Structures are given as C-alpha cells and as structure tokens.
Amino acid sequence: MRLDRTLVVAKKTLRSLRHDRRTVAFVVLVPLLMIALFGYTFGGELKDVKVSIVDLDQGVLGNSLGKAISNDLANSSTLMIMEHYGPGQANASKADAAIGQVKDGKVWAAVVFEEGFSASVLEAIFNMTHGLTVEQAPIKVYLDSSNPNIAQAVSQEVQAAMQRVLVNQYHLVPPIVLDSEQVYGKGAEFIDFFAPGVMGLAAMMVTFMLSIVSFVHERSSFTLERVLTSPISEGEFVAGYALAFGLVGLAQSLVILTTAVLLFDVRIVGSPILVLLVIFLLAVGMQGLGFLLSSRAKSEFQAIQFLPLVLFPSILLAGVFWPLEAVPALLRPISNFIPLTYAVDACRSIMIRGWGIEKVWPSMLILTLFAAAMLALSAYGLKKRG
Amino acid sequence: MDDDGPVIETKGLRKEFPGLVAVDSLDLRVARGTLYGLIGPNGSGNTTAIKVIVGLMRASAGEARGLGERVPLRTNRHRLGYMPQDIAIYPDLTVRENLEFFAGLYSIPKPRIGSRTEEVLKVVDLLDRKDGLVSQLSGGMRHRVSLACALVHDPEVLFLDEPTVGIDPELRVGFWRFFQDLKSKGKTIVLTTHYMDEAVRCDVVGMMRGGRLIAEGTPSSLMAETGRGNLEDAFLEFAGRVVA
Numbered sequence: 339m340r341l342d343r344t345l346v347v348a349k350k351t352l353r354s355l356r357h358d359r360r361t362v363a364f365v366v367l368v369p370l371l372m373i374a375l376f377g378y379t380f381g382g383e384l385k386d387v388k389v390s391i392v393d394l395d396q397g398v399l400g401n402s403l404g405k406a407i408s409n410d411l412a413n414s415s416t417l418m419i420m421e422h423y424g425p426g427q428a429n430a431s432k433a434d435a436a437i438g439q440v441k442d443g444k445v446w447a448a449v450v451f452e453e454g455f456s457a458s459v460l461e462a463i464f465n466m467t468h469g470l471t472v473e474q475a476p477i478k479v480y481l482d483s484s485n486p487n488i489a490q491a492v493s494q495e496v497q498a499a500m501q502r503v504l505v506n507q508y509h510l511v512p513p514i515v516l517d518s519e520q521v522y523g524k525g526a527e528f529i530d531f532f533a534p535g536v537m538g539l540a541a542m543m544v545t546f547m548l549s550i551v552s553f554v555h556e557r558s559s560f561t562l563e564r565v566l567t568s569p570i571s572e573g574e575f576v577a578g579y580a581l582a583f584g585l586v587g588l589a590q591s592l593v594i595l596t597t598a599v600l601l602f603d604v605r606i607v608g609s610p611i612l613v614l615l616v617i618f619l620l621a622v623g624m625q626g627l628g629f630l631l632s633s634r635a636k637s638e639f640q641a642i643q644f645l646p647l648v649l650f651p652s653i654l655l656a657g658v659f660w661p662l663e664a665v666p667a668l669l670r671p672i673s674n675f676i677p678l679t680y681a682v683d684a685c686r687s688i689m690i691r692g693w694g695i696e697k698v699w700p701s702m703l704i705l706t707l708f709a710a711a712m713l714a715l716s717a718y719g720l721k722k723r724g
Numbered sequence: 725m726d727d728d729g730p731v732i733e734t735k736g737l738r739k740e741f742p743g744l745v746a747v748d749s750l751d752l753r754v755a756r757g758t759l760y761g762l763i764g765p766n767g768s769g770n771t772t773a774i775k776v777i778v779g780l781m782r783a784s785a786g787e788a789r790g791l792g793e794r795v796p797l798r799t800n801r802h803r804l805g806y807m808p809q810d811i812a813i814y815p816d817l818t819v820r821e822n823l824e825f826f827a828g829l830y831s832i833p834k835p836r837i838g839s840r841t842e843e844v845l846k847v848v849d850l851l852d853r854k855d856g857l858v859s860q861l862s863g864g865m866r867h868r869v870s871l872a873c874a875l876v877h878d879p880e881v882l883f884l885d886e887p888t889v890g891i892d893p894e895l896r897v898g899f900w901r902f903f904q905d906l907k908s909k910g911k912t913i914v915l916t917t918h919y920m921d922e923a924v925r926c927d928v929v930g931m932m933r934g935g936r937l938i939a940e941g942t943p944s945s946l947m948a949e950t951g952r953g954n955l956e957d958a959f960l961e962f963a964g965r966v967v968a
Contacts, residue, residue: 340831343831346825349828350817354814559811561812561814564806564808568801568826569802
C-alpha cells in the first residue's frame with residue numbers, strides 16, 4: 339500500500355468536486371439548510387396554543403379555585419386564551435359553545451370548571467385530612483387530540499396551573515417532591531440533543547450519495563478500467579476515495595457545528611476535534627458502503643435507488659430525532675446495525691456530556707471496524723472483477 | 725527479460741462468458757518495437773484479448789505474458805500503457821489535471837510531472853488547452869487527451885483499443901503518423917481496429933474471428949497469400965477458409 343498513490347486519487351476526487359460548483363453548493367448548503375431548518379422548526383417551544391375557558395365555578399365564601407387556576411393559565415405563554423367566560427356570565431350553554439369551538443377547530447381545547455368545583459375540592463381536602471373517602475374534583479378539558487404534542491402541552495399546562503394554585507394559595511404542599519439533579523446537560527435544550535444527530539445524518543447522506551454516484555460514473559466512463567491497468571492497487575484506489583469523502587464529511591461537520599453554535603447557541607462541552615473524528619470515521623464507512631452498493635448497479639439511476647434503502651432506516655432508527663428508547667422493541671435490533679446510531683451516540687456524548695475518548699471509544703471502535711470492513715470489501719470487489 | 729524475446733505472448737488463451745467463448749486458443753507473439761494490429765469485426769474477441777493481457781479480465785484458460793511476466797502483471801504494470809475504446813478521462817477535470825492524475829498513478833516524481841505533462845500535450849497539440857475543462861473540449865480533442873493520458877508515463881508497450889473509432893479523418897491520419905513515430909522510438913504498440921484499410925499500416929496483423937486467430941502476418945504477406953488487393957478481402961478469404 340503506497341500513500342502517494344492514495345493521495346493522488348484523493349486529490350483527483352477533490353479537484354473534480356471543486357470544478358463542479360453545483361456539487362460544492364450541495365455539499366455545503368445541504369448541512370447548512372438541514373441544521374437551520376431543523377433548528378428553527380424542532381427547536382421552538384409551543385406558543386400561543388388557542389384555548390377557551392368556561393368558569394362556572396361559584397366558589398366558596400368568595401374564593402374561587404376556578405378563577406385562580408384560570409388566571410394562572412392566562413399568564414401561560416404556551417396558551418392563548420381565546421374566550422374566557424367568568425362566573426358571572428358563564429352558564430352551561432357557554433360550555434357547549436366552547437366545546438363547539440373545539441369541534442370547529444377554532445381552539446385546541448376548552449377548559450371547563452363545573453359549578454361546584456371549589457366546593458368539591460374543599461370537601462375532598464377535608465375528607466383527606468379526616469381519613470374519609472375522597473372523591474376527586476374534576477376539571478373538564480375537552481381536547482382536540484389530533485395533534486398529540488399540542489394535546490399533551492395543554493394537559494401539562496392545566497395540571498401545572500392547578501398545582502401552583504394549590505401550593506401558593508392553599509398551602510397544600512405534596513408530601514413527595516422530585517429532587518432531580520442534572521448530571522449532564524444542565525440547561526440543554528432540544529436543539530442540543532439533535533444537532534449532533536443532524537450533523538451525522540448530513541455527513542452520511544452526502545458522502546453516501548457522492549460515493550455511489552462517483553463510482554458508477556468511474557465504471558460507466560471506463561476511467562476505472564484505465565486506472566486499474568496502472569500500478570495502483572484496488573485498496574489504494576478505494577482508500578483515496580475514502581480520504582477525499584472523509585474530508586468532505588469533515589467540511590460539512592464544520593459547517594454544521596459553526597451554524598449550530600452561532601445561530602442556535604448549541605454548546606459543545608467536549609472536544610470538537612473528537613466530534614470531527616467520529617464524523618470522519620462515519621463518512622469513510624458510508625463512502626465504502628456507497629462504493630460497495632454501486633458495484634451492484636448498472637447505471638447512476640439504478641445506484642440512486644439504494645439511497646432510500648439506506649437513508650430511511652438511518653433517519654428513523656438511529657436516534658437522530660428521538661431517543662433509541664422510543665424505537666419499538668421489534669425494530670431496535672436494526673438500530674444496532676446502523677452505523678449512524680453509533681456516530682450520533684458518540685457525538686451526543688462528547689458534545690452534551692463532555693465525554694472524552696476514554697468513554698466513547700466503543701462507538702468509535704465500531705465505526706472504525708465498519709469503515710475498515712467496507713473499504714476491504716470494496717477493494718476485494720474490485721479485485722474480483724472479470 | 726531477454727530483449728529479443730516477445731514483449732507480449734499468449735499460449736492457448738481462452739476467455740469465456742456465460743454462454744459465449746470470447747477468446748479461444750489464442751497464441752500471440754508480439755516482438756519488441758512492433759506495431760501490431762489485432763483486427764476483426766465487432767465481437768471477434770480482439771478487445772477481450774487485450775483486456776485479459778492488460779489484466780482487466782482473468783483468463784478462463786491458457787496463459788498470457790507481458791514483458792516476460794505472467795498476467796495479471798504486478799511488477800511491470802508501469803511499463804504498460806492502455807487506452808480504452810471509450811475516451812475514459814475525467815470530464816470535470818482540466819486537461820492538465822487529468823494528465824497529472826495519471827502521471828501520479830505511475831509514481832512519476834513530482835518535479836518531473838510538470839515537464840512530462842507539457843511534453844505529451846505538445847505531442848497531441850493541446851498545450852494551449854491545458855487549463856480547459858475536458859467537458860468543454862470537442863470530441864477529437866478528448867480523444868487526444870485520452871491518448872496523452874496513456875502516454876504520460878512513457879510506457880514501453882502501448883495497448884490501444886480501437887483508437888481511431890469516432891474521430892475525423894484528419895485526426896486519424898495524425899494518430900497513425902504518431903503511432904509510427906512511437907514505433908520508431910522503439911515502443912511496441914498493440915492496437916485493435918475493425919477498419920481493415922487502416923490496418924495495412926501495421927507491421928504485423930493478427931486477424932481474429934469468433935475469438936480465434938485465423939491468420940497472422942505482415943499485411944503484404946496476408947494479401948499475397950490470398951491473392952487479394954486489400955486486407956478486407958484477404959480477411960473475408962481467410963474467414964471463408966475457416967468456415968469451409
């Protein structure tokens with residue numbers, strides 16, 4: 339194996355890219371677009387979810403729990419109160435009207451406090467403190483659950499408002515408190531979680547695509563034949579491509595890291611160099627896989643058909659946008675065979691947990707073995723031709 | 725190897741594909757400094773024979789030797805040049821970058837690459853287009869770049885697969901003049917062609933049909949043997965004898 343010939347192939351591959359401005363734009367803009375779009379769409383919290391409140395609660399001795407919770411909800415930035423029928427004006431038909439608004443899609447939820455809500459709560463508290471049977475007082479929430487995220491956010495807001503009112507106004511402190519301490523990821527937001535995923539995904543997508551198309555082109559234009567009559571070995575040729583596309587992956591990761599830090603304030607607790615190394619290994623492996631698969635294709639059109647086969651499982655099962663724990667148990671073994679799973683896990687651990695190589699080496703070892711296997715198989719495949 | 729021995733030699737060479745014998749019992753001997761034409765119609769097996777000799781395909785039976793070494797070559801690859809039938813250069817690189825790439829594959833020392841590139845470009849008359857992208861060149865110019873890439877490492881033996889297909893008559897004449905010129909410098913050239921009228925310019929012609937070598941000799945001896953005035957008629961005569 340001679341390094342000079344490997345470098346010659348890498349240089350040629352990068353030079354080809356340089357002359358093709360559209361491809362350069364593709365290499366740089368795809369990751370930029372991905373992180374920007376994902377950052378702005380996924381990174382945002384729910385705001386101004388439209389709800390209506392119908393407060394029929396008569397209260398007890400001038401104190402209305404319904405009113406207190408309604409006021410608390412009105413201060414929430416998550417919710418936007420469209421209609422608020424207070425005790426004076428509210429009646430059952432108003433409740434029907436609010437439910438009608440949900441049915442018409444004008445609001446996502448109608449929160450209804452029944453007439454005797456405060457009385458029921460106080461009775462429940464009395465019974466609880468006197469060891470009697472407790473009947474819980476309901477807050478009725480009519481939900482449009484066609485969007486589970488929004489439905490969940492509304493329920494959480496109502497529950498949180500309820501608890502705040504009970505603690506602040508009635509001093510009913512729950513006997514159990516969750517005392518959590520963040521070992522890692524203090525102040526981390528959703529974008530901190532998925533930025534490493536998007537980085538791996540972008541590098542993987544672009545290097546795989548470039549590799550599969552380049553190699554089919556090498557074969558269909560017969561340049562590969564010409565190259566293989568020269569003294570270069572199959573391994574040197576494959577390694578040259580791997581080096582070039584590994585560098586392309588690195589360049590993309592730099593674009594993503596810079597964008598993530600500058601635009602979305604993503605924090606990198608660990609070593610950025612280690613992150614780049616992980617992406618390099620992934621890019622080399624994916625380049626090898628592209629090489630291997632494209633040898634099974636007769637044209638660029640056929641080669642492109644491999645893209646969804648590789649990309650969809652990676653996007654869905656590698657833990658890019660949601661944790662592996664959210665992947666159904668039946669499909670989870672597949673996640674273990676997807677290289678992106680290990681790259682994303684390692685990058686996340688480095689960037690959020692600040693882990694060093696002493697802790698992420700198992701993932702890096704798997705990526706190295708994957709890359710080595712792909713390159714060896716590609717070189718072997720070339721050797722076995724004819 | 726012995727300088728007087730054949731540069732290329734095959735014995736009982738056979739190459740099979742599923743349902744097809746492309747090359748059958750081929751015995752070739754090409755002496756140093758010869759311009760050897762392997763001629764025959766499409767599908768006669770001459771391209772396959774060259775691909776086996778340069779190591780792009782494995783022989784099914786028999787053996788081939790290049791510069792004394794059994795193919796696929798390992799140690800002597802740098803002494804061979806190959807120009808495939810298709811243009812086979814990188815359209816998204818400049819002319820100079822293509823040449824530098826192929827020179828690099830043959831480990832030509834870096835300081836030498838520049839001068840060697842200039843030399844070869846001068847020969848194919850493309851010095852003024854060296855920084856142009858290949859994709860922006862005419863078909864004829866691309867053919868010349870392709871030939872330059874096969875020559876950049878100054879090989880002793882040059883394999884040219886249908887080098888004159890698809891090029892205009894003027895360039896064709898230029899190419900043949902250039903092949904003669906290379907030969908006069910001691911290079912050995914093995915080329916395939918199905919243009920029989922061109923093959924008359926070769927020193928030795930091997931006629932192939934159905935994967936077999938049906939006749940071999942100088943163009944004049946082949947024409948004399950059949951009593952025909954051109955190689956095309958001579959080929960048809962030999963082909964008829966084989967069938968008979």
